[in-house]
Amino acid sequence: MTRNRLRIVMDTPWERSSQSPFRFLEFAAMTPPIAPAGWSRWLVPPAALAVHLSIGQAYSWSVFKPPLESALGLSGTQSALPFQLGIVMLGLSAAFGGTLVERRGPRWAMTVALVCFSSGFLLSALGAETRQFWLIVFGYGFVGGIGLGIGYISPVSTLIKWFPDRPGTATGIAIMGFGGGALIASPWSQAMLDHFGSDSGGIALAFLVHGLVYALFMSLGVFLIRLPRPRPGARTLPGAESGAVLLIGSVQVSARSALRTPQFWCLWIVLCMNVTAGIGILERAAPMITDFFANTSAAVSASAAAGFVALLSAANMAGRIGWSSLSDVIGRKNIYRVYLLVGIAMYVVIFLAGDTAKPLFVICAMVILSFYGGGFATLPAYLKDLFGTYQVGAIHGRLLTAWSVAGVLGPLIVNRVADAQTDAGKSGSQLYGVSFVIMICLLAVGLIANEFVRPVHPRHHLDTRKGEPDGHAAAEPGV
Incomplete structure (x- = not known):
């Protein structure tokens, strides 16, 4: 195997030049830095x-x-x-x-x-x-x-x-x-x-x-x-991500091959549906809670609506660390089942309870936004489980196109439906009932897509023993 086809990770420009007087220039050129021994x-x-x-x-x-x-x-x-x-x-x-x-x-x-x-x-x-x-x-x-x-x-x-x-x-x-x-x-x-x-x-x-x-x-x-720093026996293949540690015989899939797998597109649907359901509330949070209780004795002031937005931001942030940490314990597929299934339940509660219970509305919205944040934070680990670390960042980047779609789709659904209901002479919680039903259906689609996620077929694996790129099946068994 030639040096330019397969190299030991330790042999990096940064390591070779650690004593070089031109180290600053190499830093400016963004040479990937390897952590020194003892680095936390x-x-x-x-x-x-x-x-x-x-x-x-x-x-x-x-x-x-x-x-x-x-x-x-x-x-x-x-x-x-x-x-x-x-x-x-x-x-x-x-x-x-x-x-x-x-x-x-x-x-x-x-x-x-x-x-x-x-x-x-x-x-x-x-x-x-x-x-x-x-x-x-x-x-x-x-x-x-x-x-x-x-x-x-x-x-x-x-x-x-x-x-x-x-x-x-x-x-x-x-x-x-x-x-x-x-x-x-x-x-x-x-x-x-x-x-x-x-x-x-x-x-x-x-x-x-x-x-x-x-x-x-x-x-x-x-x-x-x-x-x-690499572990003993770790190598990198042509096209590997900077600093990628590939254990010999491990399952690795390139970004190009990942696009050809049903797992990638199932996760694309899962992310798009989960984000659409969350960002639809997030983008219109303040006017939504104001409208929802406008016709009740529990009308919401502008300052209270701003406080509601802050609560949703806190739930979004907490969900990213809390739910993603839980996924390390119960598994990625199971945590997405929680996001999607419980998310459906939260929307059903809001739809049925209507404007009768403000605390219930706030709690359900916070749970939905925690799932919104948790879905983003869990995704990279889900991709690593399925495709390995070879080009996980590139795969993650391609999957985020689902966010672009959802970023337009969620606000469009909620705002267009609210405008249409206003034109029809409706007000209060009636402005959002149809939107909530649509979100329930979208989350159900995401739940089904998540159930179709399976381990990637060996034909998409790289052979890390030989350093072969796409098209060579891995030696380890399994589906």
């Missing part, structure tokens, strides 16, 4: 959190909606465009850039995420200052959205390599940051708008501060991230 693996989740807490700001976009609408004369639909485009670009950039991200390594990926995400805010600041809304859409939605996608997947495969014994817990810690980023960004953004003003100039300054501060905070992750 618990330093890696904070590196991932530095990125995910930053890009999680996307969930607090609604803070900027009212001032933008007032300052630039926008409608509610228009002011949502930067967020919607950002979610679409998240999925697309993760899908098309996943393989490149994993080949170049987590440090390179985090740097790209830092540059794009921060530049998106700077472009948005220019757009607000010049009152050019298209520049805000392009900056925050397109450029920043690329940073969202690359940043989202950048630490995932690295965490799985560091925590092969607890992949659900490890990825849950990092992805928890994406769900919890809004808890920091929302009050911080509002405080800046209160200080700078809600006119176009004040919005521009707030965007500018966001871009600079997030660049600084994300750089902590760039400098801290490390790849694990």
Whole structure:
């Protein structure tokens, strides 16, 4: 076997140049760093959190909606465009850039995420200052959205390599940051708008501060991230992800082959249905609870509605670490059964109880949002179980296109149905009954798709003993 076809992982440019006076230049070139002996693996989740807490700001976009609408004369639909485009670009950039991200390594990926995400805010600041809304859409939605996608997947495969014994817990810690980023960004953004003003100039300054501060905070992750040292007998194959540890005889599937498996598409459906059911509530949370109890004696004030949004964000964040950690105990397929089956039950309770019990509505919504977050955090570990670590980051990126679809589908269903019911003269909880029935059906589809997930057929496996790429069956038995 020639050196360029199969190499020992220890033989890396970083290891060979550890005493080089040009080490800083190699760092700047994003050479994947190998952790020195004694490096604690618990330093890696904070590196991932530095990125995910930053890009999680996307969930607090609604803070900027009212001032933008007032300052630039926008409608509610228009002011949502930067967020919607950002979610679409998240999925697309993760899908098309996943393989490149994993080949170049987590440090390179985090740097790209830092540059794009921060530049998106700077472009948005220019757009607000010049009152050019298209520049805000392009900056925050397109450029920043690329940073969202690359940043989202950048630490995932690295965490799985560091925590092969607890992949659900490890990825849950990092992805928890994406769900919890809004808890920091929302009050911080509002405080800046209160200080700078809600006119176009004040919005521009707030965007500018966001871009600079997030660049600084994300750089902590760039400098801290490390790849694990390989175990004896570990090798890497052509096209393997940076730092990938492949045990001889282990089950590994490439990203290209994964797209040809029914398991990939079943999980795509599962993710899309679960996200659609959650994001439909999340995007319209404040007006939904206000509308739901508008015709009752338990009417909800604007401040209470904002508190409801905060509770949903907390549930989203807690579900990412809690449910994904539980998946390490009961298994990935079983935890998705919980997400989908109990999610159906929660929607049924809300539909039947109507506007008769506000606490019940809040609890059910929080449970649904915890499943929404948990579904994201458990997914990388589910993919690792099925496809191995060979190109798990690239596979994860391709699967996130389901998020792009759900990010449009969920809000579209809830908003269109509510508008149609309003036109029909209905109000209160009647605005959402049809939407809840649709969500129940979508979750049922996801539940069925999850039941079709089986171990990947050996014809899709790589032969890690010979270093053969796709098309060579693995030697281990099983289906």
